[in-house]
Amino acid sequence: ATQTTAETVLRVIPHADLKNLDPIWTTAYISRNHGYLIYDTLFAMDENFAPQPQMVEDWTTSEDGLTWTFNLRAGLKWHDGAPVTAADCVASLERWGKRDGMGQQLFGVIDSLTASDEDTIVMKLTEPYGLVLESIGKISSNVPFMMPARVAATDPFEQIEDYTGSGPFVFQKDEWVPGSTVVYTKFEDYVPRSEPPSAAAGGKVAKVDKVVWTYFPDQTTALNALMAGEIDFFESPSNDLMPILEANPDVTAEINDPLGNIGFARFNHLLPPFDDVAVRRAALMAMKQEDYLAGAVGDQKFWKTCYSVFPCGTPLANDVGSDIMSSGDLEAAKAALAATDYDGTPVVIMQPTDIPLLSAFSLVTAENLRNIGMTVEVQAMDWSTLTSRRAKRDPVADGGWNMFHTWWIGADVIDPMAIAFSGNPEKGWFGWPTDAELETARSAYAKASSLEEKQEIGRKVQERLWAIGASGELGQFFVPVAYRNNVKGLIKSPVQFFWNMSVE
Amino acid sequence: MTDTNQDQLMSDSVLSQREDPGVLSMMLNNRAIFWGGSLLLLFALIAIFGPLFTADPAALNPIKRLKPPSVEIWFGSDFLGRDIFARVIYGGRISLVVGIAVAVIAVIIGLFLGLVAGYVRALDAVIMRVMDGLMSIPAILLAIALISLSGATLSTVVIAIVIPEIPRVVRLVRAVVLTVREEPYVEAAIAAGTRLPLIMVRHILPNTIAPLIVQATYVCASAMLTESILGFLGAGIPPEIPSWGNIMSEGRTYFQISPWIIFFPGIALALTVLAVNIVGDGLRDTLDPRIARKM
Amino acid sequence: MSEGKAKPVLEINGLTVRLPEGADREFAIEDVTLSVSEGEIVCIVGESGSGKSVTAFTVMGLIPKKDLTPVAGEVLLQGEDLLKKTDRQMRAMRGENMAMVFQEPMTALNPVMRVGDQIAELLEIHTNMSGTARKKRVIDAMKDVSLPDPNKMYLSYPHQLSGGQRQRIMIAMALALEPRLLIADEPTTALDVTTQAEVLELIKDIQRRHGMGVMFITHDFGVVADIADRVVVMQNGKIVEQGTRDEIIAAPKHPYTKMLIGSVPSLTPPAHSHPETDDAALKTHGLNMVYGRHGFLQKGRLVHAAQDVELVVRRGETLGVVGESGSGKSTVARCIVRLIDPTSGDIDIEGVNIATMPERELRAFRQQIQIVFQDPYRSLNPRRTVGQSIVEGPMNYGLGADEARVRAEELMRVVGLAPEALDRFPHQFSGGQRQRVCIARALAMEPKVLIADEAVSALDVSVQAQVLRLLRDVRERYDLAMLFITHDLRVAAQICDRIMVMQHGVVVEEGRTEEVYANPQHPYTQSLLAAAPGRDVDFAQLV
C-alpha cells in the first residue's frame, strides 16, 4: 500500500492475548489495557495515586457531601462522530456498578444517578462516602470506562459487541485476529487534556498513527523479534531475559510499574488442615519471601521483600503483625505446627504449569511445608482448570483444594477495599476467610476522609489479616518492559498506556 | 509305494542342512539391533539405577539458579537451582516408562480390537469407523485436549498418548488377520473343525507378533517424542516429576541465556528415541513383516 | 535341421556361475556348454532349481551381480563374448541383438504404462526414429503377432488385455528390432491350455519367418514335444544330456532324463474299473455360488462362479473336475467343504444336507470331508510342527493326545515319510513331502470324502507322479470318495474314473474318463483336448 505520508506504527508485544473486548465484563488486565486505548474515563489516577479529572471538566460536591455534580469537557466525541453525553456516562457507570466490587460498594450508597443535561451528571448519595472519586477514577480492573449508552445498555453479564469508544485510539475490528493481532488507529478527533500525562491522568496524546499488538506465546521468540527489530515494544519480558536485553545496545529494558506485583499464597479456610488458624499461621512462618522471589523471579534487582499487605511505597503500607512471616524461623514454624492438631492431612496445592512464576511459587511452598512436616500433594493443571477449581468449596475428595498461588498488581491491593482482603465468605474471594472484625474495619474505610484515618484503618485491617493468617504475602516483584531505543514517551504507571509513546 | 521312501531319503539329506537359524541369533547378528539395543540397555540401566547416585532432582536452590554446566553441576542448573543432571537422569525413567507403557497398552488394546475387527464381520465396520475417526484427529491435539481437560498426571498423559496410537495398531493387526485368514493352513484348520478361539490363538495370533513387536518399538519412540512435545506445550507430565519434556518446557524461556536446560534433555531424548528407532528398524529387517512396512 | 549347417547365434562354452555363500550348492550352473543356431529352437528342460533361468539370465546379462558371479566359461553371441562387455555395451545389445520373453505376462509388463508405449520404448532406446515412425513400427509389430485392432490396443493398459494378448505384446516387443536370439523363459506356463497352444504356434511361426535362434525354457515335456528342434536337459546346474527332440523323447539315455520322461502322464486314460455301486458319498444338487456383495448403494459386480452344479461322488471313486482358470472349480470345492457358504443348493453327505447348516451343527460333519490344497508352501502353519498340524483335527474331535500321535505316526508311514519327522517344521520338508503331510493331515480325520484342489499342480513332474500314486493308493486303501480338481488334462486322464468339465461356472460335460477323452461331445471339451501340448507323443501310463 502506498501512502502519501509515512505512517508511524508502534509494534507491541502485549503481556497476554486479548481474548475479550469488554473490560467491564472481564477483569483481565489485557482487556483493561485495551480499554485504556479506546475508551476514556471520567476521572483517572495520577502517579501519586490521586484521582484527577479526565473527561470531567469540573465538579462540585454539596455541603452535606450527598450530591455530586460533574460537568463533561466540551468537544468529546465517540469514534462514530456522535458527541459524548452525560446520559452515556450514566449508563456506563451503571453497567460497571453491577460488575466491579468497588462499583457495587459505591452503588450501595447511590440514591440516584442522572444526567441533568447533555453535559452534566448528578449523583445523589444516601450517606457520605469517601471513595467516590477513587472509585470512578479507579486505575485497574474493572475500570469504569465510558461507552455510548446503546452499548452500556448491554446486560453486564453479556459481552458488548459494539466497540465504539471515545479514547485516543480506535479499535479496528476487521483487522483483529484473536490469539494474534489487534490493531488500533489514532482517533483524529480526540481532544486531549492540556496537562502533561501522569499515570492515567493528564493529556492522552496519540503520537503514532497505529498501534499493533502482536501476541507471542513464546518468550524466546518474542525476545528474538524485539532484538531483530521486528517489534518495538515488549510489554513483559521474563526477568531472566534481562541480561540479554541489557547487553543489546539497541534495546532499553526498565521497570515501568513502580508498585510492581504482589505474590500471594492463598489458603482454603474452609477445609482442613487450613480451617485451623494455628495451622495457617504455622505455615506462614515457614514461608520465606526470599525463597519465592529468588526462585521465581531471580535477579534481586527485580524484587523486594515486603511484609505489608498494602504494597510497600504506598500510603497505607505498614508493618503491623507482619513479623509472623518476616521472622522466617523454621524451627519456630515446626514447633508451631507441632502444637496444632495437624494430623498429616495432605495439603493439595494447585500448580498452574502454564504460568512459570506461579508454578515456581507452588513448588517453593510445597518444599517449605514439607520442611515443617506437612504432607503435600502438588497437583499440576493449567491456569484455566485452576480458575474453575478454586471456585469449588467442596472437600478435597470432591475436587476441592487447599492452596493456590497468584499475584496482584500493586494497584489492585492498594487499600482495604480490595477483594483480596475480604473477610466475608459469602461475597469474598476464593479461600473464603471469615472474620467479622475484618469486615467492620474494611467497611469503615469507605467513610474515612483523612489520610491518617485511612492509615489507621489500614493498620487495623492488616492486623486482622495476619492474625487470621488469611494468606501468604510473597513479596513485591517488578516486571520490566523492554523497547527499542527509538521508542520514546513511556508513562510510568502500574498500567501500560500507549498514548504519549512515539516511534522515531 | 516303494519309490516314495526313496524320494523321502533323497530330500532328507538336503533338508537337514537347512536348520532354522533361530530368530535370536539372527537378531544378535543384526548390527542395528545390537548397537541400538546396547545403547537402549545403557539408558535403561542409567534410568533405573542412576537416580540412586545423583542429587535430589527436586531440591530447590534459588541461590544457584541458572548456573552453567561445571565440575560440580555437570549439566548446570535450572531457574529454581535444581540440578539438571539429576533431573535428566530421573527424567529418563519417566520417558522410558511413558514409552514402554504406551507401547504395551496400545499393543494390547490394539491387538484385541484388531483381532475382533479382522474376524467378526459384524463388528468390523463399527470398530474401523471409530478407528478412522480417532485417526483423523491429529494425535497431538487430541492429547493436549485430553490432558489439559482432565488434569495432568502420569496416567492421563499415558492414556492421552495411547488413544491416538491405538488405531495404527488395530489397522496393522486387522490387516494381518485379513491376510492370514485366507491362508490355506487356516482353512485347513477350519475344515478340521478347530473352533474359532483356537484358530485365533494358534494360527492367527502368532503371525501378528513379529509385526507387532516392530510396531511397538515405533509406538514407543513416538510416545516419548509426543510426551516431550506435550511437556513443551505445557500439557505434559506435571513439572514436579521431571521428564525430559517438562524440563525442556521449563527451560523454554531461558533458551537464550541457559541453553543447557533444553540442550541436555534434548540430546538425551533424541538419542533414546534414535536407539529405539534403530532397534525397530533392525527388528523389521530381521523379522521382515512386510505388512508393518506398509502401514 | 541338424547341427553344423546353420550358423550358431549363441554359443555357451563351459559356463559356470557361482552362487552366494550359504546357498544349497556352490554353483547355480556348472560347466554348461550349448549352442543355438539360426532358425533353431532349443528347449532347456529340467526340474525347478536346475539352473535353466540362471543360464538364460546370464546370457542376457540380467543376473543380480551381487549374488551370482560367472566364474568360468564364455558366452558368445554371434561370436562376441558377452561376459567381457561393459554394462553400457550390454545395454546396447539387449533388445537389439537378443531379446527375452518371460513367464508371467501380467507382471512382466509395467501396469501403469500403455502397452504401445512399452513397445515404443524399445525403439526409443535403440533407434532414433521419430515419434510417428515409432508408432507405425509398433503397430506393425503388433500386427505381426496377430493382435486384433492394434491401433486401439496401442492405448490399452496391460490389465485390460487377456493373458494371451499380454504375452503377444511381450513377443511383439521382443521381436520389434528383429534380434537374432530370442530367449523365452517358460513363456506359456501361466497360460490356459488353449492360449498356450496359440502362443506356441505364434512363436514357432515367427521363428520360421524371421529365422532367428530361440532358446526356449520349459519344464513341460508336452511343449518340448511340440516345438523343440533340440533339447538340453539340466539337473542340479549341470547339463546331463542333449540331443534332437526325437532322440531325447523317444530314446533318452541318461537315467535322470529317463526318469523325467517316465513321469510325464499320458493323455490316454488307462482302463478304469468302475464300481457300479450307487453308494454316493457326496452329492450336490443345484449348487450355486455368486460372489460379490449387493450392499446398500452399490449394485456390485456379481460373479456367478458356480451355476446349478450337480455332482455325485461314490465311495472308492475319483471324480475329476477340469476346466480353465476361473471356471469355478475351486468354488465348488470350497462350497462343499463349507469354507464358503453357497448361495443356494444342496450338499448331501450321507443323506444330510449341509449346504446351509449353521456352524455349530456343521462341526459333526466337517470330519467327513477333507481337502488338500494346491500350494504346499502355504498349506501348513510354518510355526507348528507337522505333527501338531496332523493331530489338530483328531484332537478337535476328542481323540487323546497319545492316540492321536499314534495315528499320526501310522499315517506318516502311509504317506511314505518317517514317523520321526513329525517333530519337524514345514520348512524342513520339500514341496512334495509337504503335500504328503497335507494328505496325512486330511486322512487323520478319517474322512469319507477327500477333495484335492490342484494338489499336484505346483510340483515337478517326477514328484507329481509320486504324489498322484500316493493319492490313488490311499483312495483304495480307505475306500475314499475323491474329488480331484485339476486343469491338467494329462493328470486327469491318469487318475480320474469320471470327468466333469466346467466352463464359466457351468458343467458342460460329464462322463467316464475314457469316453470323454476319446469322444468329447461339447465343443469346449473338444477345444481343450485339441490344445493339449504334445498330444502326438505318447507318454507314460501311471501304473
Place this chain on the structure above:
Amino acid sequence: MYFYILKRILSTIPVMIIVALFVFLMLRLAPGDPAAVIAGDYATAEDVERIREQLGLNEPIPVQMYKWVAQLASGDLGTAIFSKLPVTTLIGQRLEPTLLLALSTITFTVLVAVPLGTLAAYKAGSWVDRFVMLFSVAGFSVPVFVLGYVLIYLLSMQLKILPVQGYKSPFEHGFIEFFRHIILPTLTLSVIYIALIARMTRASVQEVLQEDYVRTARAKGQSEFKILLRHALRNAAVPIVTVIGLGIALMIGGVVVTESVFNIPGLGRLVLDAVLARDYPVIQGLILFFSFVYILINLLIDLSYTLFDPRIRY
C-alpha cells in the same frame, strides 16, 4: 467414479459423527469450565454461576449436545465464547498461514524426500543409502521444537539471514517477504515429514525394483536412470502418496508446535489457545475441522490413485 466419490463422501458422515460425539463428550466430561476463566480473578462463585447460565453450560449434557448437533447440521460451528466471533470466521482468519505453511512443507518435502528415497533404494546398501536411512531415523527422533530453536539460533540470530518469527501474507507483503518468513518454519516442520516419506519412498521403490517389469525394461536395454524415472517411481507412487496423506495428521500436530515457536497466527495456535481457555465451541469446531480436512485430503488422495495407476477405477 462420481458414484464412488458420492459414496466416499457419504461414508465420511459416520466418521465425522463419531469424531463430533467423541470431542463433545471429552470436553463436557472433563474438569475446567470456561465460565470460571471468563469471570476472571475477582469474580465470586455467584458470578461464575451466572456466566455458566449465560453460556448454556448449566443445561443437561444431552440437551447441550442436541443443540450443538442441530447447529452443526446447519453448517454452523458456533461462536467463540471469548472473542464472540463465529468459529468459521476465526478459522477463516487463520487458515491462510496454516494452509500455506502446510503446502510449502509438502512441496519441499516431496522435492527432497522422493529423490532421496529413490536414490537410497537404487543404491540400497551403499553409503548413500545408509546416510539417507540414518537421516530418516534421526529425523524421527528430534523433537520439532528443539529443531526450531536451533534453526532460529543459527540462521536468524547468528547468521542473521532470515527473520526470527512471524508470518507475512504473500498477497499483502509480496512473495519475497512471504518466502523469507516461511523458510524456517517449513524447514522445521519438514524434517520429520521428509524422514517419513524418504523411508516410504525407499521401501516402495525398492519393492518395485524387484518387479518383473523392471527386469523387462532392463531386457530392453533401458538405462538405470530412466528405469527409475519411468518405471519405478510411477509404480511406487501409490504407497508414497498414501503416506503423504496419512502424514497430514502428523503434520497438523507439528503445526501446533511450529506455529508457537515461530509465532505464526495459524490454526494450530488457535486450537492451543482455545484448549487453554476452554473455549468449547472453538475446540470442537477446530477438531472437527481438522479431522474433516484430514478425511477430505485422504479422499482426494484415494482419487488421485487413478492418475498414477490405470488399474484403479472407482
